[in-house]
Every structure is written in structure tokens, then in C-alpha cells.
Amino acid sequence: MVQPSTSWFSASRLKTRHLLLLLHLYEQRSVLRAAEAANMTQPAASKLLSEMEGILGVPLFERHARGVEPTWYGQVLIRRARSALSEIGRAHDEIAAMRNGRMGQASIGTVVNPGTTLVPQAIAAVKRDFPDILIRVEMDYSRPLVAKLLDGQLDIVIGRILGPEGAGDLEFEPLADEPHSVIVRAGHPLTQQSRVTHADLIDYGWIMPPAASVLRARLDSMFLEHGLAPPQNIIETASLPVIIHLLRHSDLLTALPAESVAPYLQTAQMQVLPIELGVRMEFFGIIRRRDQQLSPGAERVLEALRATARQLYPDL
Numbered sequence: 001m002v003q004p005s006t007s008w009f010s011a012s013r014l015k016t017r018h019l020l021l022l023l024h025l026y027e028q029r030s031v032l033r034a035a036e037a038a039n040m041t042q043p044a045a046s047k048l049l050s051e052m053e054g055i056l057g058v059p060l061f062e063r064h065a066r067g068v069e070p071t072w073y074g075q076v077l078i079r080r081a082r083s084a085l086s087e088i089g090r091a092h093d094e095i096a097a098m099r100n101g102r103m104g105q106a107s108i109g110t111v112v113n114p115g116t117t118l119v120p121q122a123i124a125a126v127k128r129d130f131p132d133i134l135i136r137v138e139m140d141y142s143r144p145l146v147a148k149l150l151d152g153q154l155d156i157v158i159g160r161i162l163g164p165e166g167a168g169d170l171e172f173e174p175l176a177d178e179p180h181s182v183i184v185r186a187g188h189p190l191t192q193q194s195r196v197t198h199a200d201l202i203d204y205g206w207i208m209p210p211a212a213s214v215l216r217a218r219l220d221s222m223f224l225e226h227g228l229a230p231p232q233n234i235i236e237t238a239s240l241p242v243i244i245h246l247l248r249h250s251d252l253l254t255a256l257p258a259e260s261v262a263p264y265l266q267t268a269q270m271q272v273l274p275i276e277l278g279v280r281m282e283f284f285g286i287i288r289r290r291d292q293q294l295s296p297g298a299e300r301v302l303e304a305l306r307a308t309a310r311q312l313y314p315d316l
Contacts, residue, residue, distance in 0.1 A: 014055060019084060021052075031067075031068060056073070060073055105134035105295070106135050106301040107135075107138070108123075108155065109145035109154045110138070111160070113256075116260045117260075122304040122309075123135055123301070125308060130300055133297040141209065143213070146287060149170070155298040156288055156301065171288045173287075173306075175286065177283045177284075180277055180279045180280065182272065185249075188251055188271065188273075194274065198223065198226040199226070202229075202231060207246055208236050208254075244261065248264075255277060258272055286302070288302075
């Protein structure tokens, strides 16, 4: 008789209630508060934690006067537990969707540029052939999207892998790069100049990405490299509709790929300033988890993304 491997045997002894408590402990940093969040007594929560540590043979949390903190072992299990519980929840949603006559669902995350071109066109193609697939789309910057992908909240991300964290668990199919331009409303005072310098850009307010984003760091560096302090009159937002509305009704500036506002450029509602900004981002592409088997609905979306990308980016 074949004996199960030690790792599989140990993992199979972990129950959903163990994993739920683990996440509550991570969020609450207190056995008492975690027990309350999990609707159990503190002794029961302590017993479950001891069971987990006994099954795995390692300490998952350090106990101290202020509460508990996850160990390195605990952080590994927390990340995997969050992903496992997310997958279970999404499986439940997918089964419910199929029971209600839909062919399943897919959750897509995208950065701005492909979110206004590639992703909508691919989704439209899927919906023509498979109208019953439920597709959810989230637009954000790459880091939070990839974090949600690793946690199992998203099936596919169109973005960038910007650091080593989790990179070994991901597959990346490069699609295109993103040169950024300075975008303004039609009739903006700077559009009257035949030549615009970086110093000219400082005199106006800016719509900037959040401070933690890679693009923000590169914009700040761009000004510093030209001997200028980064703009202080700024609005921070990651929302393209908000950016568009602000641009159309003010003299604010922003840096975006021209393709992301192409309809407004084509109808002369916005303009690209005549300056080589010198800010580029790494190639964006299709990002998936290596260990994830996509649902039929997500597979259809993936096929459509690849087919649409071949049309939009012929140099692939």
C-alpha cells in the first residue's frame, strides 16, 4: 500500500476552521479578538492554534504581552490560506452561477492602458460567443492587482511584475510597453507653445498616481533629473474617469499613455503636449498563477485576450 507523503498528510489534517482562525489571528493580532471574530471562545481558539502548530511542527505565531505576531512559518501559511479560502469561495460562486444557467465566471485585473483597449475588446469578443459568462473587471496599478492575483481574488492580471515578491509563483506573457505623454485639455495654455520644457510643467497642478506606485516614483525622478522639485500642487487618483473629468475642466496636467485617452484626442477634446517626457514603464503582459487551473470561463477570456493582443500589438 502506498503511504501518503508527510507533507500531504499534514496538509490534509488542516481544516477550514483552522485556516479561518489563522486569518483572524493575522488581522486581529490577538487570540481574544480573533476568537470573537471567529465566534468561538478564547480557549477554543488557543486549542485550534496549538493543533495547527502541532500538525505542522513549527511555531506559527509568537506570543507576547501585546498579543501575537506571525512567524516566518506563519506568514507562509497565511498567504497560502488566504488563497485557498478565496478559491473555495470562488468555486462556490462559480457553481452557483452554473446552477443559474451561466457558463461560469472570470475576474480580470488590468492597468490603465490595456484596460481601455485590449481588455474591453477581448471581453466584447467573449460576450459575443458566450453571453452567459459573468466577467468582473478591476482597474488599478500592478502591485495591488498582482497581490490580489496571488491571493486568489483574480484569475488574470494585465499588468507588470514589479518585484521579486511572489514572482516565482507567476507566469508572465509580455505584450507591449507604455511610453507616457503629458495630456491636457484642448486649449490649455501650454498648447499655444511650439516647445514645452520640463520647467514649464511645474507651473501647473498635476494629477498624479498614488505615492506608492512605480509611475509616481519615476515622475518624481524625472523632475529631479532636470533640476526641478516635483510638483506640490497635486491630486492623487488611480481612477481614469476622475482623471478625464479633471483634465477636461481644468488646466491640470497628467502623464498617461496616449492610447488610454485616444477617443478624447481623436475628437480634439484633449491634446498631447510637444515634449518628450522621458518616462516609460516596463512591458505589461498577461500574468497568471503557475499553480492555478483556470475555470472554463476564465480560459475563454484568456484565449480572447491573446487573440485580441495579436491584433493590437502586431510586433508580438
